[in-house]
Amino acid sequence: MSVNVATPAHAVALPLPADTRMATLRAIYIIWYRDILRFWRDRWRLVASLAQPLLFLIVFGSGLSSSLGGASTFGTKGGLSYIQFMYPGIIGMAILFTAIFGAMSIVWDREFGFLKEVLVAPIDRSAVAIGKALGSTTQAMIQGLILLVLAPLIGVTLTVPTVLAMIPLAAVLAFGLSAFGVALASTMKSMQGFQVVMNFLMMPMFFLSGALFPLNNLPGWMTVLTRLDPASYGIDPLRRVVLSASGLPGPVIDRLGLTINGSVLPIWLEAGIVLAFGVVMLGIAVVSFQRRD
Amino acid sequence: MNEEVAAADTVIQAKGLVKRYKEVEAVRGIDLEVRAGEIFGFLGPNGAGKSTTISILCTLLKPTAGTARVAGIDVVHDPAGVRQRIGLVFQDPSLDDQLTGRENLDFHAFIYSVPSSERRKRIDEMLALMQLTDRASSQVKTYSGGMKRRLEIARGMLHQPQILFLDEPTLGLDPQTRQTIWAHVNELRNSKGVTIFMTTHYMDEAEYCDRIAVIDRGQIVALGTPDELKAMVGGDVVTITSSQPDAAAREIKEVLGVTPARDNGTLRMEVPDGKAFVPRLVRELKAPVDTVSMRRPSLDDVFLKLTGRAIRDEEASATDQNRAMASRFMARRR
Numbered sequence: 001m002s003v004n005v006a007t008p009a010h011a012v013a014l015p016l017p018a019d020t021r022m023a024t025l026r027a028i029y030i031i032w033y034r035d036i037l038r039f040w041r042d043r044w045r046l047v048a049s050l051a052q053p054l055l056f057l058i059v060f061g062s063g064l065s066s067s068l069g070g071a072s073t074f075g076t077k078g079g080l081s082y083i084q085f086m087y088p089g090i091i092g093m094a095i096l097f098t099a100i101f102g103a104m105s106i107v108w109d110r111e112f113g114f115l116k117e118v119l120v121a122p123i124d125r126s127a128v129a130i131g132k133a134l135g136s137t138t139q140a141m142i143q144g145l146i147l148l149v150l151a152p153l154i155g156v157t158l159t160v161p162t163v164l165a166m167i168p169l170a171a172v173l174a175f176g177l178s179a180f181g182v183a184l185a186s187t188m189k190s191m192q193g194f195q196v197v198m199n200f201l202m203m204p205m206f207f208l209s210g211a212l213f214p215l216n217n218l219p220g221w222m223t224v225l226t227r228l229d230p231a232s233y234g235i236d237p238l239r240r241v242v243l244s245a246s247g248l249p250g251p252v253i254d255r256l257g258l259t260i261n262g263s264v265l266p267i268w269l270e271a272g273i274v275l276a277f278g279v280v281m282l283g284i285a286v287v288s289f290q291r292r293d
Numbered sequence: 294m295n296e297e298v299a300a301a302d303t304v305i306q307a308k309g310l311v312k313r314y315k316e317v318e319a320v321r322g323i324d325l326e327v328r329a330g331e332i333f334g335f336l337g338p339n340g341a342g343k344s345t346t347i348s349i350l351c352t353l354l355k356p357t358a359g360t361a362r363v364a365g366i367d368v369v370h371d372p373a374g375v376r377q378r379i380g381l382v383f384q385d386p387s388l389d390d391q392l393t394g395r396e397n398l399d400f401h402a403f404i405y406s407v408p409s410s411e412r413r414k415r416i417d418e419m420l421a422l423m424q425l426t427d428r429a430s431s432q433v434k435t436y437s438g439g440m441k442r443r444l445e446i447a448r449g450m451l452h453q454p455q456i457l458f459l460d461e462p463t464l465g466l467d468p469q470t471r472q473t474i475w476a477h478v479n480e481l482r483n484s485k486g487v488t489i490f491m492t493t494h495y496m497d498e499a500e501y502c503d504r505i506a507v508i509d510r511g512q513i514v515a516l517g518t519p520d521e522l523k524a525m526v527g528g529d530v531v532t533i534t535s536s537q538p539d540a541a542a543r544e545i546k547e548v549l550g551v552t553p554a555r556d557n558g559t560l561r562m563e564v565p566d567g568k569a570f571v572p573r574l575v576r577e578l579k580a581p582v583d584t585v586s587m588r589r590p591s592l593d594d595v596f597l598k599l600t601g602r603a604i605r606d607e608e609a610s611a612t613d614q615n616r617a618m619a620s621r622f623m624a625r626r627r
Contacts, residue, residue, distance in 0.1 A: 023406045030403035038391050041432075113387035117448075120353060121404040122376040 020124065027123040031131025032138070035102065039139045046146070049098070053090045053147055057154065060212075061086050080248055085256065087147075087154045088242040089211030092235035095144035095174050096209070100202055102136030103181025107188050129182050129285035133278075136178035137171065144170045155246075162245040166238065172271045173234030176278035180230070183281040186288035205231050210239075214256045230277045232258055233270040240267060302329040304456055304488050305350060309359035312345050319345040321511035322359070327490055327504075329455075332482055334502030335492040336592070342511040343492040344384065347460050350490070351381055364455045377405065380449030380457040380487075384464060386441055390434035394425055394444050397433060398451060405452035419447035422484070423477055439470035443477060450481065457481070459491035463498060475501050496592040505592075507599060514599045519592065526590035526598055529567030533574070534558050534583045541580035548577050558583075563590070 039046075065082035106128075109115040118128055145166065151158045184197055208222070209231035218226065226232050236258040243253045254264045305327035312320040320342045327333045335343050348354040350363055352372035361368045364378040388397050398416045401407075407415060420426045423443040433441060442462060449457055459478070463471040479501065482489055491502070499505050500519050507515040507522065515522055535541040538558050545553050545560065549570075553560035564570040567587040575582060 026406065027404045030400050034389065034392065034396075034400055037396065038389075041391060109389075112390075113383065113385045114389045115387075116383060116385075117387045117401070118404065120351070120376060120381055121401075122373040122406075123404050127404075 023122075024124045024127045027121070027127035028131040028134065031118065031127060032135045035105075035132070035135025036138060039135075039142075046143070049094070049143055050146070052097075053094050054150070056090050056093070057083055057087065057150070080243070080246070080252070081155070083154055084156055084243075084246060085214075085239075086212060087150070087156060088239040089209070089235055091144045091147045091170070092173065092209060092211050092231065092238055093206055094147055095140045095170060095234070096177055096206055096211075096231055097202065098143040099136050099140035099174050099177035100181040100184075100197070102139045103132060103178045104185045104188075104194065104197065105136075106132055106182065106185035107191055107194065110189070111191055125289040126286040129186065129282060129289050132185075133175065133178045133182045133282055133285070136181060137174040140174035140178060141167075141170050144174065156242055157245060157247075159245060162241055165241045169234070169237045169241065169267075169271060172274050172278075173231070173238070176230055176234060176274040176281070179278040179281035179285065183285040183288065186285045205229055208232065209235050210258060211235055215258050216255070227258075227260060230274055233265075233273045233277075236265075237267045237270050303327070304329045304365075305333075305361070305363050305490060307346075307350065307359065307361040310346065310349055310356050310361060311358040312342075312349060312354060313357040319511055320349070320356075323508075323511075323513055325506055325513065325516065327456075327488060329488055330482065330486055331503040332478070332489040332491070332501065334499045334505040335490070335508060336494070336496070336499045336505050336596075337492075337508035338494055341508045343494075343508055344460060345511075346508070347458055347490070347492055351379060351458055352376060377452065378455050380452070380454035382442070382445045382449045382457070382459045382462055384460040386445070388433045388441055388444060388448075390436075391432060393430050393432055394420070394436070395429040397444060398448055401448045401451050407452055415451055415453075419450055422481065423447040437470075438466050439473060442466065442470075442474055446474075446477065446481070450485065450487065453485075454487065456488045456490055459489065461492055461494070463493070463495065471495075471498065496596065499592050507596060509596075509600045515595070522592065522595045523590045526594045527563040528565035528590075529563070529570070529587050530561065530590050530594060531564055531567050531570060531574070531585070531587045532559060532561045533585050535560065535580055536583060537580045541578060541582065544578050544580055545574070549574065563594075 061083035106115065109118075115128075119125070148158060148163065148166065184201070188194075188197075204225075208226045208229040210226060211231075215223070215226045215232060215236075240253055240257060243256070244250070257264055258270070259265070303326050305325070307323055307325050310320055310323040311318065323342075323346055335346065337343050345354065349356045350361055350368060352363075352368045352375050355369060363375045366374045366378065368375050389400070392400070395416060398419065399412070402412045402416065417426070420429050423446060425440060425443055425447065428436065428440065433444065436444065446457070446459070446462070462478070463474050466474065475498065478489060478491075481487060493499060502519065504516065504518055505522060506513045515525065533541070535558060538555065538560060542553055542555055542560055545551055545562070551562045551564060551570075553562040571585055571587055575585065
């Protein structure tokens with residue numbers, strides 16, 4: 001049998017990533033960059049993706065506001081129309097769908113082989129989860145914030161401070177949901193589960209998020225579900241910012257907002273909840289990627 | 294297998310590799326040594342254990358038993374160290390076809406920590422070597438199958454690995470493209486001195502290798518240069534046709550001491566030295582001989598002899614089936 005196979009001397013001297021942390025950061029960057037590159041290459045999709053929110057705002061919004069008429073909570077008070085109420089919710093919808101779809105592209109990468117190129121690289125697997133989550137976060141932010149161009153049509157006046165407040169709030173929501181999507185995708189082996197996620201997670205998350213109706217005075221079971229929906233805590237701050245920019249008095253906004261046991265949550269707490277949710281989900285995704293053989 | 298001490302230029306050394314799945318033993322005790330700078334071929338039918346073995350050597354699978362050192366590093370103890378030193382080209386494509394060729398290479402350079410000062414130079418060099426320079430800025434989805442393969446090989450070489458693993462590098466390509474790929478692999482070995490470890494189930498391709506291990510049912514059944522393996526068949530394959538095959542067969546056995554294999558009017562025999570045998574055959578045989586042909590044994594003959602069956606494309610691999618399913622799914626969505 002072979003006697004002590006010595007490591008060839010030159011193997012030791014070969015350049016390895018001198019600093020694993022730097023290597024991981026580089027990997028996160030390039031995984032993020034690839035997503036942005038693909039997103040940008042598909043610019044028509046960005047335009048096409050405006051169709052769905054527009055459809056919601058124009059058809060659903062107009063239809064519902066005229067049938068609700070003056071009887072609605074928002075019909076008369078402060079001159080708020082249903083479309084104005086719904087508008088930040090639709091921004092939230094764009095963020096929700098883009099974030100989760102974006103993160104789920106991991107499953108496509110797996111199906112078409114590209115994921116293998118990443119998984120065999122001598123990098124920490126956490127880079128895959130983090131890079132992908134950040135990539136989807138960026139895309140979702142862009143998809144959501146681009147809807148701000150519709151503000152004049154909706155009758156919402158945007159000011160610089162409003163927009164500056166929207167950016168971090170959109171980022172937090174986009175991150176929370178992207179991390180959730182990556183965690184989901186890390187456990188999925190094929191596209192088969194995609195429809196399930198779509199029908200049993202994304203749609204309920206959207207409907208229960210307060211995007212389309214205020215989350216107060218709901219039946220008890222629904223109140224519970226809406227408070228369990230992480231998207232609720234992301235959409236409510238967006239709405240508060242938009243509505244106060246429309247000059248709506250504070251108490252009216254509070255009445256339309258998310259409450260827990262009747263008390264209004266401050267924006268920072270809501271954002272904190274979404275952020276914490278995102279961090280936990282990302283942690284799950286990292287562990288799940290590291291555990292794959 | 295000889296029990297010599299690993300030579301200094303051994304870049305892959307496997308001992309007693311076993312991979313057992315729940316009920317199947319895919320790899321059943323494989324020993325091999327690959328020397329620096331050689332093209333080493335792993336030849337066998339689908340399901341013989343080729344991919345499992347290559348996956349163990351590339352640290353993608355853990356062996357159930359046995360050890361393997363690749364580039365001097367233990368595959369179980371330091372997989373990341375191994376991965377930094379090897380290049381991989383998978384059986385299934387693993388490119389992002391929305392990105393351009395250059396972008397795919399950039400991505401790889403980043404995740405393999407190629408120094409930024411070197412990145413552009415190496416990418417340009419590999420693109421040139423694989424003759425992809427003019428198409429570097431096109432999206433990969435516009436590439437032909439052969440171009441995609443060449444891009445994957447270029448990518449696998451970017452971090453200057455000591456060993457390049459190619460798993461069925463020419464699967465699904467037309468013969469002409471396969472030849473081009475081989476020319477490139479050979480050039481790569483000559484210009485970069487990289488060791489190539491490849492699997493194939495195409496017999497003709499194995500001829501390009503310096504040494505071949507023939508694997509069947511999870512074990513290596515023969516190992517040597519293509520010529521050494523062919524010598525196992527016993528020299529040359531001589532085939533004659535005769536209008537009186539029975540008489541001819543009897544005479545060949547009695548007079549020449551060779552037992553031919555009979556297939557209707559055709560008699561096939563393996564002889565040590567065909568050039569001397571054919572004149573004797575023609576001179577001494579009284580039965581009429583209509584045609585005589587002689588050829589060097591092919592690796593097909595070797596495989597036939599070693600395993601008793603011909604190598605061939607058995608049913609599509611599981612991955613192929615999955616991929617077909619995925620594309621059907623996509624078609625439905627569109």
